[in-house]
Amino acid sequence: MxxxxxxxxxxxxxxxxxxxxxxxxxxxxxxxxxxxxxxxxxxxxxxxxxxxxxxxxxxxxxxxxxxxxxxxxxxxxxxxxxxxxxxxxxxxxxxxxxxxxxxxxxxxxxxxxxxxxxxxxxxxxxxxxxxxxxxxxxxxxxxxxxxxxxxxxxxxxxxxxxxxxxxxxxxxxxxxxxxxRRTIAEERMRFSRDLHDLLGLSLSAITLKGELVARLVPGKPELAKAELAELLVMSRRALADVRTISAGYRELSLDEECRAAADVLSAAGTRVTVARSGIGELPSPVATTLGTVLREGVTNVVRHSTASWCAFSVSTEDGTAWLEIVNDGANGAGGGEGSGAGLRNLGDRVEAMNGTLTTEVGPDGTHRLLVAIPVGSVRRERPRAS
Incomplete structure (x- = not known):
């Protein structure tokens, strides 16, 4: 390109x-x-x-x-x-x-x-x-x-x-x-960042589903077959992500990302709480950025913490889009504020949208990731023809 x-x-x-x-x-x-x-x-x-x-x-x-x-x-x-x-x-x-x-x-x-x-x-x-x-x-x-x-x-x-x-x-x-030189450097950085941010959750989900299918096959073959069907859907989604990365164009549905994140956390045995309000009218760049942050945040919860519960919410208020991810696994192995190398990438993405990304660890072992993006400064894109 x-x-x-x-x-x-x-x-x-x-x-x-x-x-x-x-x-x-x-x-x-x-x-x-x-x-x-x-x-x-x-x-x-x-x-x-x-x-x-x-x-x-x-x-x-x-x-x-x-x-x-x-x-x-x-x-x-x-x-x-x-x-x-x-x-x-x-x-x-x-x-x-x-x-x-x-x-x-x-x-x-x-x-x-x-x-x-x-x-x-x-x-x-x-x-x-x-x-x-x-x-x-x-x-x-x-x-x-x-x-x-x-x-x-x-x-x-x-x-x-x-x-x-x-x-x-x-x-x-x-x-x-x-x-x-700058174009080559930016293209390499984009490819590396997108590969990490967009495929991390999909590959983690495929791994968890594969482990679950392996456990269900001996005693519950019918349930294993259903889980295997979901595994195929996840693999096709990961393949679509690879194609969007290679094509240089990516647009995520925030609703689909919320559902996918909840499915992955449930498959990992983590209790999930999801709250969504007023996200249907978000401009595509804001929704894509929040969906990418949600992917990486949930990937860090699955891979770098011992969380027993995780709650995330997406909302809009006073012209600002908010995303919050909270879990109780910060004291586990690899947990904490520094877990997940993709947080640096996410910070760059959010800053490019004039937003802020903050993380904090509570005294009770909870980890909180909060993103705020002003919606008014982002040009609303027309829907693309399929």
Missing amino acids: FSRRVAPFAEERRDSRALVLGAQAVAAAGVALLAVLPVLAGAEPWVLRPVALACAAGLVAGHLFWFARGRVRRPWLALTVQAALGFGPLLPLGEPWSSAGGFFAGGLLLVSPPARAVPWALLACVVAGVVSVVPSWPGGWLEAGLGSAVSAGVAALSLFGLGTAARVVAGRAQEVCELK
């Missing part, structure tokens, strides 16, 4: 990363071509042409290596290489090479805080404009210098924008990994 939840995010992450990486490669190559093509087509000495090609290739490769994945390793080394390859050829090549200075200015914007990076990036663009007009000084220096500075600035903003997009995608990838 959790794999289906996370798969769309993983596919979206892979597509976004590939798109951003491709866009950065195209942008970096485009800026490099804007700088190197005028050199190749111009009247510069032939020896400068392979130098320009090598510098352009180095700028593209360095930008993709250091900035394309969102995280910049060794930023000052990256800036040093970009400054050397972007500004070094400006004096011999002049204005055509000015856009290459955008690699350094864009790198500054990517590795430094905006308050410090913006002034230095603007200065780098101005330097690119000034240095690029030195070979042609003094003719048309203002127009050429301004155009070179603007060319470097546009290249810097393009590379900075795509680098920022890569950083956002990388952050998104980390969020998806964290979401996947």
